[in-house]
Amino acid sequence: MTRIEDKYGFPLFSKPVSIVNLGKNEKLIISDIWSFWDYVIKKVKNDKKGTGFLQSLLEQAKHFYQTAEDSPVKSQPLLYYCSFLNLAKIMINLNGKFGEDKIYMHGMSERNNKKFIDSVIIKQKKKEGVVQVAHELVSLFDPYVSESKLELNAKCMLNHCVGVHRAYSEIYNQHEIFVRVKSSSLFKHGKSIIFFAELQCTKQQMEFLNNIGYSVTVDDSGKCIYKESITISGQRPNRKEYASLSERIKEKGVWYYIGNSGYTLYLSTCSEHRYTQESIIYMMMFYLGSITRYHPYMFDRIFSDKEQWLMSEFLNTQPKQFLYLATANILGQSVLKSYSSF
Structure with missing residues (x-):
C-alpha cells in the first residue's frame, strides 16, 4: 500500500472538470478574496459583455460585505445576504449560462412564526423563465437535495453548522453531533x-x-x-x-x-438535516436578512436571550466561512486566506 498525494481539492472540493485552471490545481492561498474573484471572472469569461455583468455583481457583493463588517449586529444580516446573493449569481453563472438578460429571483421565502424554534425556511423549486438563485446555488452545494419545494425548520437546519455547533448544543442542551x-x-x-x-x-x-x-x-x-x-x-x-x-x-x-x-x-452522528456549510449559511443569512428587512422590531422577540448570543456568534464567524468555503466549492480546489485570523 502506497501513500499518494491529495490534490484537485480532495477530499472536500474535487470536481471531474475544473471551470478554470488556477495554480496548477494546487491549494490556493490568497490575501484579497475580491481581487481574486475579479481575476477568476476575467479568466473564465472571454466576452466583454459577460465579464462586465459579473464584475458589476462582484462590485456590489464586495461593497455590501465590507459595509456589513462595520455595521451593528442587527443590521448585518441583510447586508451580508445582499453580498451573498450577488456572489451567488456569479457562481451559478460560472457553472451555467444564465446571463444578464434573465430575471433573477431569491428562490426562497421564510415564515418566522414569531419564534426561531418554529421558523421555517422555504427553498423554492425551479421555475421556467426565471432564475431561482437559491435553488441553483443549493443544487451546486447539495446535489442530492430534492429539486422540488423544500420546507426546512431553521433551528434544526442550524444544527449542522459546524462553526456555531458548540454554542448551539449548549443553548439547546443537546449532545454534540x-x-x-x-x-x-x-x-x-x-x-x-x-x-x-x-x-x-x-x-x-x-x-x-x-x-x-x-x-x-x-x-x-x-x-x-x-x-x-x-x-x-x-x-x-x-x-x-x-x-x-x-x-x-x-x-x-x-x-x-x-x-x-x-x-x-x-x-x-445525526441523520437529519444533513446540509453543507455553504447551503446552511446562505439560507440562514436569507432568513436573518428577511427579519432585518421586514420585522426589525421583532428581532428581540423572535430570539430568546440565549438565541441572541447564538445569532451573534453566527454573524461574527460564518460570513467569512461562506466566502472562502463557497469559493473553494465552486472552483473545485482548496482556498485559504493568508495571514488572517478566522
Missing part, C-alpha cells in the same frame, strides 16, 4: 485508492456512524478508522477518479471548518 477527523490520508493498493480517516470517536459514536451508512472500524492499535475506496482504471488516479472518491465521501456526509491551520473535517 460532530466527530472530528484527527487526520486523513489517501493510499493506493493495486487498482484501488483508499481514503483513511482517523476519528476522535467513542464506541457509541462509532455505532451511530455505522448505523447511518459510514464504514468505521477499530484497527489493531485501537484507533477508530473511517474508510472509503474506489477502483481506478490506470496506474495513477486521474482527476475524475479523485472526484469520484470525493463524491462518495460527501454523499455519506462530511463537514468542515476553515481556520488558521487549514481545514478541520467532521462526520455527523
Whole structure:
C-alpha cells in the first residue's frame, strides 16, 4: 500500500472538470478574496459583455460585505445576504449560462412564526423563465437535495453548522453531533485508492456512524478508522477518479471548518438535516436578512436571550466561512486566506 498525494481539492472540493485552471490545481492561498474573484471572472469569461455583468455583481457583493463588517449586529444580516446573493449569481453563472438578460429571483421565502424554534425556511423549486438563485446555488452545494419545494425548520437546519455547533448544543442542551477527523490520508493498493480517516470517536459514536451508512472500524492499535475506496482504471488516479472518491465521501456526509491551520473535517452522528456549510449559511443569512428587512422590531422577540448570543456568534464567524468555503466549492480546489485570523 502506497501513500499518494491529495490534490484537485480532495477530499472536500474535487470536481471531474475544473471551470478554470488556477495554480496548477494546487491549494490556493490568497490575501484579497475580491481581487481574486475579479481575476477568476476575467479568466473564465472571454466576452466583454459577460465579464462586465459579473464584475458589476462582484462590485456590489464586495461593497455590501465590507459595509456589513462595520455595521451593528442587527443590521448585518441583510447586508451580508445582499453580498451573498450577488456572489451567488456569479457562481451559478460560472457553472451555467444564465446571463444578464434573465430575471433573477431569491428562490426562497421564510415564515418566522414569531419564534426561531418554529421558523421555517422555504427553498423554492425551479421555475421556467426565471432564475431561482437559491435553488441553483443549493443544487451546486447539495446535489442530492430534492429539486422540488423544500420546507426546512431553521433551528434544526442550524444544527449542522459546524462553526456555531458548540454554542448551539449548549443553548439547546443537546449532545454534540460532530466527530472530528484527527487526520486523513489517501493510499493506493493495486487498482484501488483508499481514503483513511482517523476519528476522535467513542464506541457509541462509532455505532451511530455505522448505523447511518459510514464504514468505521477499530484497527489493531485501537484507533477508530473511517474508510472509503474506489477502483481506478490506470496506474495513477486521474482527476475524475479523485472526484469520484470525493463524491462518495460527501454523499455519506462530511463537514468542515476553515481556520488558521487549514481545514478541520467532521462526520455527523445525526441523520437529519444533513446540509453543507455553504447551503446552511446562505439560507440562514436569507432568513436573518428577511427579519432585518421586514420585522426589525421583532428581532428581540423572535430570539430568546440565549438565541441572541447564538445569532451573534453566527454573524461574527460564518460570513467569512461562506466566502472562502463557497469559493473553494465552486472552483473545485482548496482556498485559504493568508495571514488572517478566522
